Amino acid sequence: MIEGHNLRVDGGRLWASLMEMAKIGGTEKGGCNRQALTAVDAEGRALFRSWCERLGCAVDTDGLGSMFARRAGLEDLPPVLIGSHLDTQPTGGKFDGVLGVLAGLEVLRVLHETGIRTRRPIELVNWTNEEGCRFQPAMLASSVFAGLTDHAATLEARDAEGIRLGDALAGIGLDAARPVGGRPIAAYLELHIEQGPILEAEGADIGYVVTGQGLRWYDVTVTGFESHAGSTPMPRRRDALLAALPIIQGIRDLALSHAPAGRGTVGEMRLLPNSRNVIPGQVQFSVDVRHPEAAILAQMDEGVRTLVARVAAETGLAITLTDIAHSAPVPFDPGLLAIVREESTAMGLKGRDIVSGAGHDACNMARAYPSALIFSPCKDGISHNEAEDMKPAWAEAGANVLLRTALRVANAP
């Protein structure tokens, strides 16, 4: 059995593949619009399939369209699964998800070229619809694979035009009747860009993701009274926007009171009737709070409820708080994490522990299988944006860590 201590990916080839994939759905501003299960996604899938088949890997798809390129092992053991996703946001970048899939491809290419056989099979996955911009929720394919949600129900998700996910699969020749998950996996490894500014700011090459943040999402609706901006005296107003202000400020203060890991964001907001000369009668907004520790996230949840109740009492307006989503913090596998750290350090890379602020397929997989998530830096923390960028050296370093971790895990006794 070859240990592979000296193996390295071909960084230039990895970068060239990233750039080639980026042409499919490429935008004028240098980003990508390759949304899940569209014609351009099908084109990206075909390119990916041809690359894998050229390495002698059989490519299978499951009942949600996720693609699995399999490289057989020496023994008929559960595979080591590596990968990420090729779908993008409508104004997405070239690296979010794609890095993890094509770094995985680079792993298969290196093994193919060197003729190295691993003890366990290695499978490279391209998860369907990670982004969640076309079909909600995000990461739905890995969720069903990991047994967290139901296959049949997921096929009923509809996009903004009312198209069923099941029909969108059929539309690009995928078979929704195939099984999803329900099989043993030795380990799941995912390389992804950080989508945050920390690694670059600290000059790190690699992030060892210890935990996926837990999050709680809420919708808040403040109901005041719509009236004329000119004829309604100030003391008679029941302005829903003014009542929303201390809640928005309070969400920020709540996150700061749990620094440095706490996060609190109001990202979405809607005024009714949203007219220049009408006092807002109703304001609806989202609240997103996050923390990597379940106990503190629970405290933050209490904080949100207390805050909303206090402002409702103070303003006398009706304010409703609706729970939209709750995702518990996800610890990644300590054993795998130790291997990632060792291999990274052995290659002289500078790494640091980090929390994943965004959700990833690895967060779903970690609830069912030993899983590791590895971060590469990206420029200025910019992601979900056509300006998303990274240095080729960062991509190469991440792929090398993925390669060597995958080899270690696939060959482990």
Place this chain on the structure above:
Amino acid sequence: MIEGHNLRVDGGRLWASLMEMAKIGGTEKGGCNRQALTAVDAEGRALFRSWCERLGCAVDTDGLGSMFARRAGLEDLPPVLIGSHLDTQPTGGKFDGVLGVLAGLEVLRVLHETGIRTRRPIELVNWTNEEGCRFQPAMLASSVFAGLTDHAATLEARDAEGIRLGDALAGIGLDAARPVGGRPIAAYLELHIEQGPILEAEGADIGYVVTGQGLRWYDVTVTGFESHAGSTPMPRRRDALLAALPIIQGIRDLALSHAPAGRGTVGEMRLLPNSRNVIPGQVQFSVDVRHPEAAILAQMDEGVRTLVARVAAETGLAITLTDIAHSAPVPFDPGLLAIVREESTAMGLKGRDIVSGAGHDACNMARAYPSALIFSPCKDGISHNEAEDMKPAWAEAGANVLLRTALRVANAP
């Protein structure tokens, strides 16, 4: 010459006419959707025309479609013009504008029945597109009539579907080539619902409108940096919404610092990208400040500029302030106001001075002709709403004051 001291309108007939007009474009919730120059507006216009012609009045239209029903005077003098508008908001009520037109119709009916001839002609006007919901700006027909804006340019206004105002006129058989204004008017009198809560709250039957508030409209754009709600640490954020909060609060404080007449409102707001898990990169919102005194409105304008500059300096974000509209306070004619007060008092009505918070055709007319605006109470100050309502006795009282003021002015030496 008959003085008409004992004349009264027929309150029941006025109410019945209001209810009949309200059927045209009537909504399920009891409001009206009779937007300017639509097919339902044409239907309302035809009903109005038939009512006027039944009284022997010739009905003329001008080059913006405003309708003038003329009752000749004993002498060929400039007419006394009375009226308001029949167009409504998309979810408007039965009284905003309609009360003034149909109270004016009631004036013509009483004169017709009693055979009273006035010294000056009396013309009843239905102004086109007062609401401004279909074509901007609001009150565009009275503005051109009063010589404040240009006829040809106004015909180029387009609605949300891109239809030119000039084409919309032709679409319901109106002739945009006819002249607009440019003729002497002895006085303009308009009865309108208050669209605010003051008269009802004080148990008043009538409001003597001393001044139309001045207003300043602005757009504010706060530019921060769009980034991920999970992966961006709180101290690294440039959240445009958080920077907007002290401005929104400050606009309210500015209005309160000029109590009781000052008004300040943020009614319209837009977040970009407006996504639950993205920190707002940009926030755009409207600012509306009002005061009946020009000197104080100028101070408030300074206050807005200082506020925006201070928040920009404190947050380090780029904040732009754009002037959208400025309307100077409009004093109404003191001589006409005195007659309104006298006639109201003589009938035993309870009246009070009031400021007009909303814009009205009378505000345009007052810049060119002696003008008076008379308010009737409406329920709970609700307007621009299908729930808009008033008591029949309020409508009758307002119409009586309009009748007797019009007679006094039309017969004045």
